[in-house]
Amino acid sequence: MNPDLFFQYMLAGITYGFLYAIVAIGFNIIYNTTGIINFAQGEFVMLGGMFAITLNNILPLPLAIAAAVVITMLIGALLEILFIRWLDNPSVLRMIIITIGLSILIRELALHFWGETVFSLPYFTGNELSTVSILGAKVSPQVLWVIGVSIIMVTALSLFFKFTFTGQQMRACAANRLAARLCGINAKNMVTFSFMLSAGIGAVAGSVISPITYTQYDIGPGLAIKGFTVAILGGLGNSVAAVIAGLLLGLIESFSIIVIPLAFQEAVSISILLIILFVRPHGLFGRSDTASLKEF
Amino acid sequence: MRQYFPLCIFLALVVLIQLVTQITETAFYLTQLTMSAYYSLLIIGLCTIMGYAGQISLGHAGFFAIGGYLSAGLTTHNLQPFADTGITSLLDKAGLLVSSKDLYGDTLLTVHPWIACIVAISTAVIIALVLGGPVLKLKGHYLAMATLGFGIIIFRIAMATPYFGEADGLSGVPSFTLLPGITVSGDFGARIINYYIAWGTVLIGMLLLINLVNSRMGRALSALHGSEEAAQAMGVNTARAKLLTFVLSAAYAALAGVLLTHYNGSIGPGEAGVMKSVRYVAIVAIGGMAHLWGALIIGTLLNFMSMRGLFGSYDDAVFGIILILIMLFAPQGLLRLHIWKHIQKIKPKKHGTA
Numbered sequence: 001m002n003p004d005l006f007f008q009y010m011l012a013g014i015t016y017g018f019l020y021a022i023v024a025i026g027f028n029i030i031y032n033t034t035g036i037i038n039f040a041q042g043e044f045v046m047l048g049g050m051f052a053i054t055l056n057n058i059l060p061l062p063l064a065i066a067a068a069v070v071i072t073m074l075i076g077a078l079l080e081i082l083f084i085r086w087l088d089n090p091s092v093l094r095m096i097i098i099t100i101g102l103s104i105l106i107r108e109l110a111l112h113f114w115g116e117t118v119f120s121l122p123y124f125t126g127n128e129l130s131t132v133s134i135l136g137a138k139v140s141p142q143v144l145w146v147i148g149v150s151i152i153m154v155t156a157l158s159l160f161f162k163f164t165f166t167g168q169q170m171r172a173c174a175a176n177r178l179a180a181r182l183c184g185i186n187a188k189n190m191v192t193f194s195f196m197l198s199a200g201i202g203a204v205a206g207s208v209i210s211p212i213t214y215t216q217y218d219i220g221p222g223l224a225i226k227g228f229t230v231a232i233l234g235g236l237g238n239s240v241a242a243v244i245a246g247l248l249l250g251l252i253e254s255f256s257i258i259v260i261p262l263a264f265q266e267a268v269s270i271s272i273l274l275i276i277l278f279v280r281p282h283g284l285f286g287r288s289d290t291a292s293l294k295e296f
Numbered sequence: 297m298r299q300y301f302p303l304c305i306f307l308a309l310v311v312l313i314q315l316v317t318q319i320t321e322t323a324f325y326l327t328q329l330t331m332s333a334y335y336s337l338l339i340i341g342l343c344t345i346m347g348y349a350g351q352i353s354l355g356h357a358g359f360f361a362i363g364g365y366l367s368a369g370l371t372t373h374n375l376q377p378f379a380d381t382g383i384t385s386l387l388d389k390a391g392l393l394v395s396s397k398d399l400y401g402d403t404l405l406t407v408h409p410w411i412a413c414i415v416a417i418s419t420a421v422i423i424a425l426v427l428g429g430p431v432l433k434l435k436g437h438y439l440a441m442a443t444l445g446f447g448i449i450i451f452r453i454a455m456a457t458p459y460f461g462e463a464d465g466l467s468g469v470p471s472f473t474l475l476p477g478i479t480v481s482g483d484f485g486a487r488i489i490n491y492y493i494a495w496g497t498v499l500i501g502m503l504l505l506i507n508l509v510n511s512r513m514g515r516a517l518s519a520l521h522g523s524e525e526a527a528q529a530m531g532v533n534t535a536r537a538k539l540l541t542f543v544l545s546a547a548y549a550a551l552a553g554v555l556l557t558h559y560n561g562s563i564g565p566g567e568a569g570v571m572k573s574v575r576y577v578a579i580v581a582i583g584g585m586a587h588l589w590g591a592l593i594i595g596t597l598l599n600f601m602s603m604r605g606l607f608g609s610y611d612d613a614v615f616g617i618i619l620i621l622i623m624l625f626a627p628q629g630l631l632r633l634h635i636w637k638h639i640q641k642i643k644p645k646k647h648g649t650a
Contacts, residue, residue: 104616
């Protein structure tokens with residue numbers, strides 16, 4: 001393989017890797033405050049992209065994306081308030097089925113709004129042909145946008161959880177819900193907030209990635225299962241590890257084309273998920289003794 | 297004996313429905329009823345692993361597809377070009393192959409449907425055994441995702457393998473003669489016999505499962521559902537009980553796949569899709585999880601309505617909405633709504649005051 005091709009595969013892997021990492025972080029945020037895996041996480045990415053594309057017809061690109069993110073966040077909050085907030089200590093099985101039902105519902109609504117057409121946002125800078133030269137290799141500027149926005153988002157999130165009062169409250173809920181409530185934290189609001197936050201970052205990722213991967217009503221489930229693979233790979237709840245795991249999965253997937261046909265690409269990443277679940281369910285960076293204390 | 301009483305009612309109902317369609321000349325309903333029967337066979341199997349053993353499986357369409365696709369592949373692909381190679385001639389001599397003429401008079405050499413059926417179901421059982429070991433150690437979200445992942449892998453394999461017809465699926469699957477005179481086929485004239493084959497299979501399936509649920513094994517399963525640790529402490533081999541139920545439900549799914557594929561004469565990748573698995577889970581949930589009759593009734597009803605096209609293009613959406621509503625308001629299933637309990641509570645009170 002020549003170095004140029006190698007570099008291109010690597011870039012594709014990194015681009016997708018960041019996308020998976022963002023989805024995984026979305027899983028983590030909700031998981032940390034509620035102990036729920038939100039199976040509709042991939043749909044937030046789809047909604048973000050779709051709203052941005054639709055709004056871009058009447059608004060300039062930055063405003064369209066901002067509005068799309070806000071709308072998706074509101075949808076996230078609405079879903080939580082309508083379907084989850086008032087449930088009294090629901091079982092895991094019940095939550096799995098409800099979030100699966102929600103993902104189907106969102107997908108079907110999207111199908112009726114936008115149809116089966118494949119959409120995409122315009123490139124943020126330049127067009128599909130323009131390239132930036134890095135170390136002698138040609139890179140699409142959109143790839144740099146994806147990488148840049150993802151890094152900013154991950155950094156902002158860790159700062160948010162560490163230094164803001166709301167972030168600390170959310171972390172308190174994650175550590176011990178009862179104790180947090182005894183300290184006067186409104187745990188229910190924190191759950192709503194975590195849904196908004198993870199819908200928001202999903203929507204940002206959906207917009208940034210749209211020019212490269214395109215957006216269609218049914219991209220959600222595929223993203224969700226890969227995002228989940230990454231979340232498990234990094235250890236559920238650990239967002240920094242999710243980025244590393246995301247890049248790892250993205251690279252494995254993009255280089256797997258060399259040996260395995262493209263049609264089997266999804267089967268490859270799911271096989272990785274199965275192997276990880278069987279061998280190291282606490283993730284590459286997690287510890288088995290701490291994982292055994294968590295409730296799945 | 298009491299537990300077999302519903303089976304008798306069920307049998308009577310099956311015969312009654314057939315007679316009614318005969319009298320009212322609406323025999324065309326039998327086609328969808330037959331297909332619903334095969335889906336119901338999968339659903340009662342899933343009900344045992346989900347409701348009784350408490351293990352969610354989002355990959356049962358995968359087992360259905362393994363059954364259907366293997367059976368279809370083996371009975372449609374022509375082995376004539378390989379007739380002289382060692383394995384094929386050996387199989388031929390053992391009488392495991394059938395030769396027939398196609399439309400153009402060429403000789404077709406294919407695997408006998410019975411052999412294909414046995415191969416398909418054994419493959420599903422072996423995969424369930426291999427997969428079930430590690431998968432059933434997982435709980436909650438991990439189990440859901442792992443089974444979902446398995447389903448997607450099967451779907452992708454069906455979509456990407458030329459042997460299984462890729463996106464087109466396989467068609468031209470021959471009929472399957474179970475016994476002389478009893479043939480699973482989609483022929484117009486064989487509608488009534490096929491209706492009885494399908495529901496007869498469901499009846500036998502139900503009988504087996506009812507016995508299982510009421511046996512020592514069934515009690516072990518419900519103990520396991522309540523609390524795995526407690527069941528273990530009482531001496532239940534939980535891993536073995538879970539695996540056995542999983543394998544059994546996979547075999548039911550594969551059998552349903554084999555029979556429905558021979559009945560339809562074709563199978564497509566849609567049968568392996570995630571939405572199918574979700575639909576089966578939805579039906580079991582609506583029926584009330586640990587409720588074989590509920591799963592059977594709801595499964596037949598919803599599949600029948602769906603195949604009659606009552607939900608139009610909102611087919612998947614309908615199942616999604618039902619799934620959410622049931623889980624929000626009646627997680628114990630529609631047939632076990634608390635309203636029924638309240639009604640029952642009110643009744644004796646009235647008698648008491650009167």
